[in-house]
Amino acid sequence: MADEATRKAVSEIPLLKTNSGPRDKELWVQRLREEYLALIKYVENNKSADNDWFRLESNKEGTRWFGKCWYIHDLLKYEFDMEFDIPVTYPATAPEVAIPELDGKTAKMYRGGKICLTDHFKPLWARNVPKFGLAHLMALGLGPWLAVEIPDLIAKGLIQHKEQQNNS
Amino acid sequence: MATVEELKLRVRELENELIKCKQKRCAEKDAGGSQKHYRQRIEKMSAEVVDSNPYSRLMALKRMGIVEDYERIRSFSVAVVGVGGVGSVTAEMLTRCGIGKLILFDYDKVELANMNRLFFQPHQAGLSKVEAAEHTLRSINPDVSFETHNYNITTMDNFTHFMDRISHGGLQEGKPVDLVLSCVDNFEARMAINTACNELGQIWMESGVSENAVSGHIQLIIPGETACFACAPPLVVAANIDEKTLKRDGVCAASLPTTMGVVAGILVQNVLKYLLGFGSVSHYLGYNAMQDFFPTMSMKANPQCDDHYCRKQQEEYKRKEAERPKQEVVVVEEAQVVHEDNEWGIELVSEVTEEELQAASGPKPDLPEGITVAYTIPEKVNAPAGEMVEETEQSLEELMSQMKRM
Numbered sequence: 001m002a003d004e005a006t007r008k009a010v011s012e013i014p015l016l017k018t019n020s021g022p023r024d025k026e027l028w029v030q031r032l033r034e035e036y037l038a039l040i041k042y043v044e045n046n047k048s049a050d051n052d053w054f055r056l057e058s059n060k061e062g063t064r065w066f067g068k069c070w071y072i073h074d075l076l077k078y079e080f081d082m083e084f085d086i087p088v089t090y091p092a093t094a095p096e097v098a099i100p101e102l103d104g105k106t107a108k109m110y111r112g113g114k115i116c117l118t119d120h121f122k123p124l125w126a127r128n129v130p131k132f133g134l135a136h137l138m139a140l141g142l143g144p145w146l147a148v149e150i151p152d153l154i155a156k157g158l159i160q161h162k163e164q165q166n167n168s
Numbered sequence: 169m170a171t172v173e174e175l176k177l178r179v180r181e182l183e184n185e186l187i188k189c190k191q192k193r194c195a196e197k198d199a200g201g202s203q204k205h206y207r208q209r210i211e212k213m214s215a216e217v218v219d220s221n222p223y224s225r226l227m228a229l230k231r232m233g234i235v236e237d238y239e240r241i242r243s244f245s246v247a248v249v250g251v252g253g254v255g256s257v258t259a260e261m262l263t264r265c266g267i268g269k270l271i272l273f274d275y276d277k278v279e280l281a282n283m284n285r286l287f288f289q290p291h292q293a294g295l296s297k298v299e300a301a302e303h304t305l306r307s308i309n310p311d312v313s314f315e316t317h318n319y320n321i322t323t324m325d326n327f328t329h330f331m332d333r334i335s336h337g338g339l340q341e342g343k344p345v346d347l348v349l350s351c352v353d354n355f356e357a358r359m360a361i362n363t364a365c366n367e368l369g370q371i372w373m374e375s376g377v378s379e380n381a382v383s384g385h386i387q388l389i390i391p392g393e394t395a396c397f398a399c400a401p402p403l404v405v406a407a408n409i410d411e412k413t414l415k416r417d418g419v420c421a422a423s424l425p426t427t428m429g430v431v432a433g434i435l436v437q438n439v440l441k442y443l444l445g446f447g448s449v450s451h452y453l454g455y456n457a458m459q460d461f462f463p464t465m466s467m468k469a470n471p472q473c474d475d476h477y478c479r480k481q482q483e484e485y486k487r488k489e490a491e492r493p494k495q496e497v498v499v500v501e502e503a504q505v506v507h508e509d510n511e512w513g514i515e516l517v518s519e520v521t522e523e524e525l526q527a528a529s530g531p532k533p534d535l536p537e538g539i540t541v542a543y544t545i546p547e548k549v550n551a552p553a554g555e556m557v558e559e560t561e562q563s564l565e566e567l568m569s570q571m572k573r574m
């Protein structure tokens with residue numbers, strides 16, 4: 001169950017209109033424009049709420065995405081690379097976000113460092129096709145995952161703070 | 169120019185080669201370099217009962233009148249998507265039964281963490297699953313032809329290739345395969361197989377084991393006729409476990425070799441019945457390991473399915489049915505009571521209040537006892553709660569660079 005802060009953040013992300021996946025040519029470009037518009041708005045919202053926590057970019061076809069996400073714990077910034085492919089069945093199915101460098105460190109991951117989303121995520125996504133996009137995936141999927149897993153991994157000593165990340 | 173992906177694949181291939189070479193050297197040391205455990209190919213299946221004939225007990229099915237023509241097994245090509253806990257055992261069973269051709273798809277490699285499951289062995293750790301599987305299966309039965317693909321079918325390029333192999337990977341190259349078996353462990357891959365099979369009009373069977381490892385199912389999907397994977401929210405076998413006692417924190421999924429073996433067994437049984445034409449072929453067969461209960465049912469394709477190829481196949485099916493001369497009336501199993509209350513304890517939403525939960529729930533299909541849906545979807549939501557993206561003049565390239573500068 002999403003907390004109030006997440007619900008508020010999600011409600012401020014613009015919804016998408018175009019129901020189109022990477023196998024559709026022109027409509028996919030339209031969908032991608034909407035994805036970027038929603039992502040830009042979400043990052044702007046995060047910045048103004050002093051909660052900037054990820055960056056994403058894609059290849060020019062918009063089929064492969066990569067970026068960084070970070071989590072502040074005890075005033076230290078922990079940053080990770082993330083990546084995912086857009087499945088051919090998108091947006092009916094959400095992409096599987098991976099943080100390869102954490103692979104094998106937590107049981108809340110599938111092979112290849114794909115994060116394991118809560119039971120609530122899939123029904124929620126299915127009910128909101130095609131209105132939810134990648135910004136929603138970040139807010140409802142990756143964000144809550146980091147909030148639970150990173151403090152736990154730090155507490156267990158499985159991730160250490162990198163010195164160069166100190167100036168956050 | 170080679171892309172990073174291509175180079176990664178190449179590295180993978182070379183790693184596989186290296187592991188195989190190492191294994192071969194070990195095996196040579198052990199067996200003094202002989203290949204004596206490998207049998208010769210058998211041109212024609214024989215029913216003769218001699219200790220060297222691997223088909224005598226299978227051909228006995230014919231003598232006993234169970235199967236009319238067992239040798240037909242050699243004329244079929246089956247694609248197995250996902251060579252994990254269920255897929256590898258499925259492939260092994262089909263290999264031992266003497267199937268004509270197997271096409272294996274999986275992007276994963278064998279890990280020591282897989283050793284709680286059947287089939288793979290510790291010395292294969294590091295090899296791609298398809299390659300390790302082919303190696304073992306070929307030594308079990310050299311009469312089967314194998315084709316393997318080490319990639320993720322849900323990405324754009326691979327999906328096109330996947331579709332091509334389904335439609336051309338028959339025993340006789342150029343013809344479609346006879347059956348596709350889904351032995352994958354995730355929703356995305358199932359939907360990708362569903363998309364491909366709806367487009368191609370390819371008959372396939374779905375299989376699955378729940379993440380808590382105590383239930384599973386198999387399902388026959390005939391595009392246009394029986395419900396496809398997108399016709400309804402995912403069907404699940406109710407495990408009858410109190411949700412409050414089910415602890416999900418800290419782990420993604422559990423797995424048991426037993427449940428996977430049972431599911432592979434009922435899957436291949438259904439495949440044999442379908443291909444060789446004996447017994448009755450199940451449309452949906454569930455397995456509840458907690459109660460040892462096997463619910464069955466049949467579900468028609470949904471005229472409102474989101475997949476437009478599914479709807480197209482339904483039109484096609486209707487047209488064919490209308491053209492067909494009328495036969496005797498088929499007795500359809502009576503659908504059983506709908507559970508109005510949420511007795512299987514599915515609780516799913518991120519909605520907070522009871523009203524929100526009600527509003528977010530949709531109609532539940534008529535399902536027999538023991539089978540339910542993973543979640544429901546409300547019929548058309550009136551106005552979307554929230555604002556839509558505002559149209560701008562900016563091109564995709566401009567938006568991409570704006571995002572990059574943030």
Ligand SMILES: [Zn+2]
Binds near residue numbers: 395398399473474479
């Ligand atoms: Zn359908």
